[in-house]
Amino acid sequence: MANSYFNENTLEELIEEIKYVYKSDDRPWVIGYSGGKDSTTVVELVYKMLLELDPEDRHKNIYIVSSDTLIENPLIKIYLSKMNDLLGQAAYRDGLPIKSDMVTPPANNSFWANVIGRGFPTPRMNGTFRWCTDRLKINPSGEYIKKVIDYEGKEVIVLLGVRKAESIARKRRIEGRELANRLLNRHETIRDAYVYNPIVELTTDDVWDVLLRCDGGRTPWGSDNSELVALYADADSGECPFAGMQAGGQTQSCGNSRFGCWVCTVVKEDKSLNGFIKSGHRELIPLAEFRSWLMSIRDNEEFREKKRRNGTVYRDKQGNMGFGPFNWRARKLILQRLLETQQIMEYELITLDELKAIDEIWDQELDLSRRVLVELYEEITGEKLPWYDYKEPLIDSETVDELEALAQQNNVPEELIRNLLLSVYQNKNYSNQKILRDGIDRLLNQQWLHYEIIEEIENENQ
Template sequence: MAMNSYFEHVSYEELREEVKYVYQSDNRPWIIGYSGGKDSTTVVELVYEMLLSLNPEERTKNVYIISSDTLIENPLIKIYLNKMNTMLGEAAARDGLPIKSCMVTPEYNNTFWTNIIGKGLPTPRMNGTFRWCTDRLKIKPSADKIKAIIAEEKKDVVVLLGVRKAESIARKRRIEGRELANRMLNRHETIQDAYVYNPIVELTTEDVWTVLLEHNSGKTPWGSDNSELVALYSDADSGECPFAGMSNSGQTQSCGQSRFGCWCCTVVKDDKSLNGFIKAGHRELIPLAEFRSWLMSIRDVDEYREKKHRDGTVYADKHGNKGYGPFTWEARKLILTKLIETQRTLNYELITLDELRAIDEIWDRELDLSRRVLVDLYYEITGDRLPWDSYKEPLINSDTVTSIQQMCEEYDVPDELVRNLILSVHQNKNYSNPKIMRKDLERLLNQQWLHFDLLREIDNADNQTGA
């Protein structure tokens, strides 16, 4: 059964007056989380128009509009979001509004590709038991920016979010559970000195589209046309947007149920948004869908996974064998190769130079005695040299590396252990205190993966004695 429209009882102008009341109630700066979607766009429109309605001397505090770029956004959405951020900044300057629009990204040593290709972190799971991506790529960058604003402004802040009770029953309960009696603001769940205001919490999906398409003839106060947003939602739904009067399906419920996720998301089995764009005619995105399917297919392939964690610890699976750890170095090189090839096919940046540099530094520190693997791989695929290519000199020449590998095989010593010892000595050689190097070497020699069989024998013996 359809929910009653909020605007059956309250007008858009009255909602805007509420926003104005909250804005003028204190001196706390506002921060709007803007994703470019229908809900956050509605919030930004409300606030922008509210500020326009004020006299200049009444615009007493800043409004920060923060967008999050995970660096793996769907290209169509990223282009649109960048465009909106630019238009918002230019329009606010033109209209004399205290709006500051910015885009936040993860730190380059903690992006999706740096974690997977650099550190070998397995891709997030569909069942949610290993979903490390949301916090690192989206939540932390935005939270860090909010904390920076709090420090700069030296005040508490109010964060405006485009969440609505109508979105889901679970979300409705979470929202109601955080509401403070007789107040419009909730304490932020994780950020001290921050409160949350949800101005469109009572709106239905149909109400949101009413605001975006009927108010001001679908034009935003910063100069864009919301029909472009409708087109994005329509394409994400495979080109079928069942607005009343907008399709031949006869349906009256709104489109826009799709969420614009990361193009390489491995948390869902089928990326309905990406597939929808392709079905709607954006065939240039096919290589992204193909790469995503391949990346998901290699996650639990034995040859692509280490049998230890990054810290050298090991666990036994249900069959008593070593369980999976990170992607192997060979797998990481393969993922990077296919990613750069896909990037060349699309002629669209999928991995930034800063991420490549961060990955190269990780490989130099943990894996690469030649210190040339990444830059040479990039050159072989693209024909271009990375900006730091000429500075890359081998730690040990290739003949010595080959000799080390041969001796390791001859004396049955793990070549990975020898490589790690060499890298450790190199990284600690400038410390004046020899205890630092000795401690690190002892750590490497005592890692669990080297003694797994012995530890298992001891464990089995203890179990038999106990029995």
């Protein structure tokens, strides 16, 4: 700690810097708040800075935004929701220009809408198909910032709890973006936004010093940061306070992971989830079991299409037909297992809005009966979804059976028949018949239907 930034630059000086940046212009602030130690430190410093200002100097709004991916670890989600509520209440009590919000991905672009609805394979550990972060975290937060810009009618300053000490790679990225002699950097993707990193020079020990030694660990909005320490310790996350810091009268020991989505398949072992379970939160065991099962079926050909969603096909390095999305059977099975886990947990793992979105995707892409999802839900939960009684089959079951039999007799893929029927239904009301014809042409000309012929021609030309 002898050479730490925090000792050389006192807490008062850091708050003075934040105060200087706040008073220097009229651009509103947006703070990204995850509930973790770094973002909590930023929020706490900013809150204290506002309390020191005269009311007339609190001249611009501060928006605190948290991101709920809808697959957050339940313990973290409960904690984050609690902090958001306390922040809003305290800011109102203290007359501070703070607005605290939580953003979520749109129901039709959530993790489950993409996996269960569209069949997206779960993100890979090697990062080659990591589609989740943008959709679940970055885009919702970015849209929120853009709405603030539109509402305020001016540029905004985004405050982040990033630090150079977190990793060498992050330190280089931060230093690469810094502008000479300036505290603000241009936002990488949002044109009318700048970024201010107030704790960029702090070490991990400095952060815990701010959170636990100042005001006895109490936050200005009425919570106790020892609760945050307990979460890190239980999650075996390795970023607990420096030596001698205690929570609940006991010295904390930690491992080396971050809080994350409970179903994350990017890492082989979810150390955070497993850490909570080892710490006594046995109610989370069903989540760990579901996650392991979901990872086990990812690359099982029994559960995968042999074509991409757009109908194209490919061969892998070994010459085998490459995998596409989860097939119809797998999507139904994943939903079934998820609902069963939800029943065991007595905790919402998939929202009604997500179920509605998945049902609509299945209606458009898979389900001629239009009743698979609502009946599966009723079978597992014993309850009917609000739209249960409005679901009518596109084609009666007898006709579907007859069409499937005819397809088999004539060696026509059943999937093609289903897709043609769905396409005709979706385009039948257009007055321009070209739209209907184009939809049918696209289906009939998809690569998977003609791949053997294409390969034969390519082999002849070699």
